Amino acid sequence: MSAKYGLVGYNSSRKHISISIPSSTEVMSPHIKSVEELRVLGINLSSFSAPTQFFICVAGVFLFYLVYGYLQELIFSVEGFKPFGWYLTLIQFGFYSMFGLVELQLTQDKRRRIPGKTYMIIAFLTVGTMGLSNTSLGYLNYPTQVIFKCCKLIPVMIGGVFIQGKRYNLADVSAALCMSLGLVWFTLADSKIAPNFNVTGVLLISLALCADAAIGNVQEKAMKLHNGSNSEMISSVLVPLCSFFLKTFFFLICGVLYLPLFLPPSQHPVKTYGYAFFFSLTGYFGISFVLALIKLFGALVAVTVTTGRKAMTIILSFMFFTKPFTFQYIWGGLLVLFGIFLNVYSKNRDKVKLPSIKDVKTWLLTGKKVRFLSQNV
Template identity: 75%
Template sequence: MDLKFNSSRKYVSISVPSKSQAMSPHIKSVDDVVVLGFNLSKFNKATQFFICVSGVFLFYLIYGYLQELIFSVEGFKPFGWYLTLVQFGFYSIFGLIELQLIQDKRRRIPGKTYMIIAFLTVGTMGLSNTSLGYLNYPTQVIFKCCKLIPVMIGGVFIQGKRYNIADVSAAVCMSLGLIWFTLADSTIAPNFDLTGVVLISLALCADAVIGNVQEKAMKLHNGSNSEMVLYSYSIGFLYILLGLTCTSGLTPAVTFCSKHPVQTYGYAFLFSLTGYFGISFVLALIKIFGALLAVTVTTGRKAMTIVLSFLFFAKPFTFQYVWSGLLVVLGIFLNVYSKNMDKLRLPSVRSLWNKCTEEKQTRTLSQTV
């Protein structure tokens, strides 16, 4: 017994690498938060938060402005898929450059998985860009805020999930907000088209699926963000190129953009660059402060994007946009609260009533004294 036990123990060894030994970049990233080549880990939490929030607002506000600016070019609205093709091309170049800057350049995630992710990415961004040819930009942003709705519907019918009252209330608020916002848009917007609603809804469904697929693939195969960007967008580029070639949509788009190179290719480059930088700061915000704070910041950014859209681009306005937007924001808060009920404990009606009663009794007693 002792001999077998001793002989078996010699095959079990645990080695702890010293600090001087080189670590895998994937392991190192757990401690170090590097954004655009800058290590944020050497700053305190307040400075990290300020840098991340500033990056999210700066780059995504520019991203939204340029996206709407491109579609404001007269005659460009039919070429949303070509804009996506150009955007995917730039993202692939950015991902290749970033991948060259890290130590481990191996592809870890299987090619078949990337083909699925690329298809979903094409659906998400292509349909979203194309919908701007039929919808106002604020309506598109409101729809993109409501990813919870297709996620819940898929969870009920595919996985048989059950949701609590907070999740159901969030979905109801988002649905009512979307319906109210869309009705307002259809009433006062001269360029409203139901086709845009269908396109952005399909983009929303693809967006709801792609997050789960990407997260599962990266956790299962330990893939990096730069690898995910490079392969998913480069394969997606080939998908869109093939689709535009087969539908004869490539030649008219190239002809039009060659006549307006600055307003199309120039803006598309800045549009893609700011979008790529923006997602880097969002990921850093999630890693340092968690998803709860990240959702709060990105929701504020989307609200600011809608406000700036009305300020910089002339479009009809009604206060129905405000009330429906607030309903969507309430739905987002309820969704975040349901996922963090242990961290965010709202007081119950009974506790509020007891507190008010105690304060009233205290004031009465003080007046009596």
Template identity: 75%
Template sequence: MDLKFNNSRKYISITVPSTTQTMSPHIKSIDDIMVLGINLSRFNKLTQFLICVAGVFIFYLIYGYLQELIFSVEGFKSYGWYLTLVQFGFYSIFGLIELQLIKDKRRRIPGKTYMIIAFLTVGTMGLSNTSLGYLNYPTQVIFKCCKLIPVMLGGIFIQGKRYNIVDVSAAVCMSLGLIWFTLADSTIAPNFNLTGVILISLALCADAVIGNVQEKAMKLHNASNSEMVLYSYSIGFVYILLGLTCTSGLRPAVTFCSKNPVRTYSYAFLFSLTGYFGISFVLALIKMFGALLAVTVTTGRKAMTIVLSFIFFAKPFSFQGGFFIPLLSPLLG
């Protein structure tokens, strides 16, 4: 805003900047995009995309393996919310450490927006972790592969986006694949459960909103990944802690984990560390390329996770499910 003073007539001329100009003087250029100390702004768009995709695949493949490994611990399946609490605690610590390493430590996104993002994050991650107590891992991942559909709907209603026939067709094909695999799993897997389906479906509803809200907030305020992680997950930590305290779910979980702290908490630490690295690359994808492309990449990673899950963990396997895995991969690529 430009102010011009005229002493003779004593008036002030105010010039309002156009919509293409920035309205917040503290917001710097979007050019500097840092991910785990890597300045992606030095690379072209294709290289940025490939680096982010590599980061997502590497860290989230390890993340998925560790998630299933934790729930393979006998007696742990009923403590999914406690695992999410520990995960959010580690994420908050990691985000605080990374934020100290950058020059600009100011919070740019309003607190009210972070409260909404934190609530959605708790929903998508907490319900997803808890659903593993009722579903086997490949079935849960297949449901999460359908995330593209709610994200597209969220993009339409939240950001006013429009998608072409190719995007819609891909989403429909994924839905058909989901139905095919789920019908096979319901007949051969003993832990296919309606409660698990409801939990993972609610997690998908949260996913429909969170990616688009994050994209809109990060682009509007040009917030860093470490800021987004620190505030959203620390507020989410408080939400889950209050919830577990009110429902008396905290004490049993702490008691169980204290019986074998090395195994449970070491798994949780590695699980959280790889998840933090992965979410940093996902947030970079959202900021640079949008929520839809970011979800498409993470969905492709989930298809790879299913294959590894069958390799490392013994599961029922059917002709129908076996054909679904190779058919899904090219669709998601």
């Protein structure tokens, strides 16, 4: 009996605790929200259909990154600016820091799961890849630099083997081989006809790609170990760290050894800082649309769009800036594109089906229509 009354007393004294869990749309970065409520640069595109969203994202990628590439080459065409690639990187990080701090104030979820030590490593590598990439333009044609950037797969694979112990299949190895041969072809052609070709530029952009590849592997490993998200990894906290690294390390140490590389050019201040502002702004906006493409349509579509954007950048570079041309550029570039195709196919074998030898033979002998490339949805 006493047990019964005790149980009743226990039931009557129970307290109810309500725990509310925020939805994914509430905690995600305002840069890009979920598929149901797509936000790019604060603009809600959820009311549009999927094809319209795709068109807007692709248009954003092409618009901002084509302007980004044009401004990058334009800055280095300013008289006397070529030696100041590291200073441009400092300006770029300064603007990125301002843009990032604005985004940080708008972000509702400010929690950090990845330790600060990892951010510092990524920050240092980011400074290296952007600084070396900008500096390489003082020694290389812009199209050659873009071709090198298209071949980031090569150092990524090498870094994946040593950093994460990955193993790659035949398609990935073949893709890396095609890219390597295309790079050699393109570089040899550039060395013969380009008046400002310098092996130093090849070394700088190669080191930039190695640092870029290390960034991707470190980010992937950190997200797996600490259950971090893409939104956290690209958040604005990383940008001020990069700026801090650049200011302290390069100015206080390297600047003492070779000061002219880090001093601002004073001949054209309006052009220098004006171009640099829009250069940084378009780069910051461009990544928003790339992330939206990945979020909505997957990495396969995003890689295809960005590769097309890089090809268009090379074409516009020859149109707007006077430089020598040879058909060897085309053959080397096509070989690199084929390597990119092999890489995309390797990662999406379940979605993309290539024709069999039997299908090709049937088409050659009978002329019967065959679906040479089909995509499973």
